[in-house]
Amino acid sequence: MSEVQKLKTRDQVDSKYKWNVEKIYINSSVWEKDFEILKAKVPNMQKFSGKLGTPEELLSFLESNVEIERLLDKLLVYAHLRGDEDTGKAEFQVLKNKIDAYSAEVSSATAFFIPELLSLPERAVDEAIIKLPKLKLYEFYLADIISQKEHTLSAEGEKLLASVSDCLSAPGNIFGMLTNADMTFPCIKDEKGNEIELTEGNYSNFIKSKDRRVRKDAFETLFSTYKGFSNTLTASLTSSIKNFIFNAKTRNYSCALESSLDPNNIPVEVYDNVVDTINNNLSSLHKYVSIKKKLLGLDEIHMYDLYVPIVDAEESHIEYEDAVKIALEGIKPLGKEYLDIFKEGINEGWVDVFQNKGKRSGAYSWGCFDTMPYVLLNYNYQLNDVSTLVHEMGHSIHSYYSRKTQPYIYSGYELFCAEVASITNECLLIDYQIKNESDKKKKLFLINQQLEGIRTTVFRQCMFAEFEKLIHEKIEQGNPLSPEDLCKIYHDLNVKYFGPDMVVDAGIDMEWSRIPHFYNDFYVYQYTTGFAAANSFSKMIVEEGASAVERYIGFLKSGGSDYPISILKKAGVDMSSPKPLVDTIKRFDELLAMLEKEI
Incomplete structure (x- = not known):
């Protein structure tokens, strides 16, 4: 078994266990030929600028754009797959860098399209489809763009927003640099008493440790380190939210949440329904906490006890x-x-x-x-x-x-x-x-695995979503948020979600500060x-x-x-109703009943 797990070089891996990337391009020189073809085609897209008012030119642009996008996608996929299979191979890193850089050129060459389409007279596209039936294929695609007209700026306005996009994404970049590059954590002692430097990477192992002292030390060390940067982390998160609110207002949305959901035609009520439905069923999560406390034989269950497995099952070796x-x-x-x-x-x-x-x-x-x-x-x-x-x-x-x-x-x-x-x-x-x-x-191990899946993916992510909504609303109402404000909001949510049996340790109050998804607004729901x-x-x-x-x-x-x-509804799942979430909680309750029955 140790021989099986020994790390091989790429050429030592049997070809039957490798993806067939050669089916895209047999080698880099063939890739280079297609790359040259792409570079020859892209500048020609400018010839359509100012001509989209005629059905024939509109169709010709759309077909040419599809041709270019398909070729770009193919070049990107090959370069990235090759780059990922061996990150140390310079040949493929060069291909990745080339095509990534050229992607921006492609976007720039077709940037006139949406502003020009939206500047056409009302019903111009409908009339073009009637005149030229081949455009029917693009009907939903074009209608989707036009539906965003009131939220799309003039060509100058869009250009201005695009030019400051790097500045507006700065808070997320600062957060990433601080937490990934600059922050370091003290050492803790592992189960054998060895001094180990805590990292974000090994924290996930320590927090599952059977030794309660280890997981408590890891928890307190991690979050006390984050607390030492609470002012900076508050500034980065609230700045990110202010930027998102600025974008929403600039695009004529009533609130940031609407601006996030509207492009996919998702009503704000869907988001509210998620939060409300989970809030109405938190008793199931409270029961899980209570059962876990009992199974772990604890007088008190703390936040650092949440991830420890309740069952010791021998790990299978599966070929x-x-x-x-x-x-x-x-x-x-x-x-x-x-x-x-x-x-x-x-x-x-x-x-x-x-x-x-x-x-x-x-x-x-x-x-x-x-x-x-x-x-x-x-x-x-x-x-x-x-x-x-x-x-x-x-x-x-x-x-x-x-x-x-x-x-x-x-x-x-x-x-x-x-x-x-x-x-x-x-x-x-x-x-x-x-x-x-x-x-x-x-x-028991499998039952607990699915319970944990629902706890972390449904309940926990919903708590994140509720936190996001609350802090966006406060900033939209003109209320500045201090580190203490963010910690209190987050603490209170943990108390509500995990129920009376859980000791909500002060350390968890800082957990909001290490969630990168909060810099991608309203993503986690x-x-x-x-x-x-x-x-x-x-x-x-x-x-x-x-x-x-x-x-x-x-x-x-x-x-x-x-x-x-609409796609989900046609298939029989209506996400605008509480039913799918209620059914998920029923499954959670069924698993809890199985767990109680098996112990």
């Missing part, structure tokens, strides 16, 4: 081929067609499986209209790696269906839908594992909605069978051909 078999069994309810696509992906080189020297860490799914939907893994033979495999393949099969079914302009999908396909696979897998596990300890939609789909698929699978595959095939709420 990759066995992981594929487990994955296929888990997602079997999705039917033969879906399973065949999954197998095709495994056999045809979608997946880059194992770690190698210089390979990027983590996991992702990426590709484009003219490539396979590739998956990067760093497979490590553990149960969690099986879950990662089905998660990323969920994204890739979503992309596969949308690209096969939709034209290029509708082949992508919004973040609101993106996590649904991946988490649906996870829900099906863990439901299968829980139902089929005979070992009591392993079954989509984790909650994505999990809820996925839970609804997996429940319907298991209970209803073929009819639910057909609706779900219809969702995967929809890509970006409509707004996210």
Whole structure:
């Protein structure tokens, strides 16, 4: 086993475990030829400027733009995949830098399009579609742009905003530099008494330690360090929010929240519904805290006890081929067609499986209209790696269906839908594992794993979303926020969410200061909605069978051909109602009942 885990160089990894990137370009010199073609085509886009009022020129621009975007995507995907498989290989880092830099040139060359389209007379686009039926393909795409007309500035105004975008993103950059580069943490003693420097990376291991002294030390050390920078971190976060509010006002929105949701046609009520529904069902989370306290045998349960596993289950060693078999069994309810696509992906080189020297860490799914939907893994033979495999393949099969079914302009999908396909696979897998596990300890481990998934993805991310909403509203009302204000708001939310059994330690008051997503306004609520939609789909698929699978595959095939709420609604999941979230909490309650029954 130690030999298996030994880190290999890229050329030592068996080709059957590597993605087939050569299918995009056989080598860098062929890539360079396409790059030259792109550079020759892009300057020609300027010839359309000032001519979009005629249907023929509008169509010609749109078709030329698609041609350029497709070529750009293909070049980007190849360069980045190659760069990620071995970050130490200079050849591919050069390709990445080249194409990343040129992407800005492409954007600049077509920057006239939206302002010019919006300057056309009312109904000009509708009339153009009637005159030239080939434009019908672009109807939703163009209507979506036009729907933002009242929130789009003049060409000069857009240019001005674009020119200060670097300045407006400065708070997030400052936060990143402070927390990733400049902040250091003191040493703590590990379980064996060794002095170890605490880092953001090893904190996640220490906070799960079976030794309570270790996790308490890690918790207090981490958050006391953040507290030492509370003034700077408050300034960076509140400045980021002020910038976002400035953008919202400049674009004629009533509030920052509306400006975040409106481009995807998501009503503000959907966000409020998420927060309200979770708030109305916090008793389920309170019960979980109470059961965890009992299972851990604690007189008091503290914030630093939340992540420690309640069950000691022996970690299985799962070979990759066995992981594929487990994955296929888990997602079997999705039917033969879906399973065949999954197998095709495994056999045809979608997946880059194992770690190698210089390979990027983590996991992702990426590709484009003219490539396979590739998956990067760093497979490590553990149960969690099986879950990662089905998660990323969920994204890739979503992309596969949308690209096969939709034209290029509708082949992508919004973040609101993106996590649904991946988490649906996870829900099906863990439901299968829980139902089929005979070992009591392993079954308890799996039940707790899904409970933790819902706690962290649904309840915790909703708490973040509520915090965001509260602090935006206070700043919009003209109330400045001090470090003490932010800490009090965050402390009170933790008291409310975790209930009477939880000792809400003062350290947690600073947790808001280490959440990078707060610099991407109103982003986190989509984790909650994505999990809820996925839970609804997996429940319907298991209970209803073929009819639910057909609706779900219809969702995967929809890509970006409509707004996210509409796409999900057509498939049977109405995210404008509380039902998907209520069903997720019911699943949480079912798992709690299983946990109580098994102990």
